[in-house]
Amino acid sequence: MKAREIAFKVLCDIEENSNYSNMAINKHFKNLDMNNQDRGLATELIYGVVENKYYLDYIIDKLSKIKSQKLSICVKILLRMGIYQIAFLDSISDYAAVNETVSLAKKYDNRSSGFINAILRNVIRKREDILNVDIDDKVMYLSTKYSYKPWLIKNWIVNFGEEFTEDLLEANNERPSIYIRTNTLKISRDELINKLNENDIKAYKVPNIEEAIRVENLKNIENNDLFKQGLFTIQDISSMIVGKVMNPTEKSLVLDVCSAPGGKTTHIATLMNNTGTVVSRDIFDHKLKLIKSTVDRLGLTNVQIEKQDASLEDENSVDKFDYVLADVPCSGLGIIRRKPEIKFKEKAELKDLPNIQRTILDNAAKCVKVGGILIYSTCTIQENENINVINEFLQENENFELVPIKEVNVDLDNQDKGYLKIYPNIHGMDGFFISKLKRVR
C-alpha cells in the first residue's frame, strides 16, 4: 500500500472513532512493510490534515455546494488530503496532488471522483483567493486559519495577548523534534551517539541536559536494536526537566503518584543510579504494564510499581517520602504539536481538571516528610491548571514553600520563584509547568 492510501485509512479511522493520531498511526503502521519515504509522507499527511481540519473544511465550504459537514467521511477525507497537499506541501506538484487523490477516490468511492477532481482543480485555478481566510472577526479568523475551537483562542488572547497567541499558534504547527534520553546506567551519551550514527541515525547533543539527544530519521523505534537493548528511551526535553528539577539524591525514597507510562519515573530512578526506591503508581492496570516494560528494558531494579488512585488519601504513605512527584492529568494544551486533536477539546471537558489536580496535589503533599521535596507538573500552559493550583494550595498549606529552581536555566523570569513556565513558541519545547515545593515543617 502506498503512503497516501495508508494516510487515507488512518484518517478515516481517526474521524470515525475519534482516535488520537499517534495511536492510530501506531496501530496501522505496526505490521506494514513501508520504506522511510512512504512512512514520512503518510505521517506528514495524517498530522497535517488533522491539525488543519477546520481550515481545510473552510476551503471545501467555499467551493462545494454540499457543505463539508454533510459529506461522507470518505469524500471529506479525500478532499482534505488533496487540498492539504496543494496548500502546504511544496514538494508535491499540483498535478500529483489531484491525480493521486482522484485515483484513491476511484478505488474507494468511484461516484464522487468527478466531484473531487472538480473541487481540487478549482482550488488550483483560484489558489490565491481560495486559500485565503477572509474573516474579519479576529477570534474566528485565527480559529479558522489555525484550526482551533474559538473558546480556546479567546482564552489565550485574554491570558497572553494577541501577539503571543499568534506566535503560539504558529509554533504549535511546527513538527516537533524527537528527543531521546540516554540510559546512563548502560552507556554514555557520546557512545550512544556513535552507535546511532553507525545505524544511520543523525544524533545531536542537547546543551544543558547531559543525557538528552536530538535525533533525526529515527523510524520504527520499537524494532530498533539499540532501543531493544535498553540504551535509550523516548522523552521530550520538558519532561526530562522535571527529573532534573527534582534532582533526587542516591538511595532516596521517591513517590510518583501519576506515573504511567513511566517517562519521569524511569528518569528519576536512573538519576538515583539504580539505588533507593521509586514507588511508581497509576490508576490504570494497562498503563502499569507500560511502566513495567520500560523499567525492564532499561534494566532498572529500584522501581516498585503499584496500582493506586491518587485522588484518595493513602494513610500508609503519610510523612514517608523524601521526594514526591505529582505529574497530574491535565488538558495537554502544551503538547498540541504532538497530539493535534487536543486543539478540538471542548471547554466543558476541561472544567473539572483544576479540582482533580488540587485533590491529587493535596494527597501527594501528605506523603512528603519534613524537609522533603514536592514537584507539581503538567503538560499544559493554562494558568488555572498550573500556578493557580499552586497558589491556592500554598494558601492552605503553610508548611510548604516554593523553592528556587537552580538545576536548569530555562525560565529565568520565574525559576527563582520556584516554578518554570515553558512554552513551545518561547522555548521550542513542549509546553509544561513545573514547580518545586519544600515541606518546611
Ligand SMILES: C[S@@+](CC[C@H](N)C(=O)[O-])C[C@H]1O[C@@H](n2cnc3c(N)ncnc32)[C@H](O)[C@@H]1O
Ligand atoms: C501526565 S500523565 C503522567 C505521565 C508520566 N508521569 C510520565 O512521565 O510518563 C498522567 C497520568 O495520571 C494517571 N491518572 C489519572 N488519574 C489518576 C488518579 N486518580 N490516580 C492515579 N493516576 C491517575 C493517568 O493514567 C496518566 O497516566
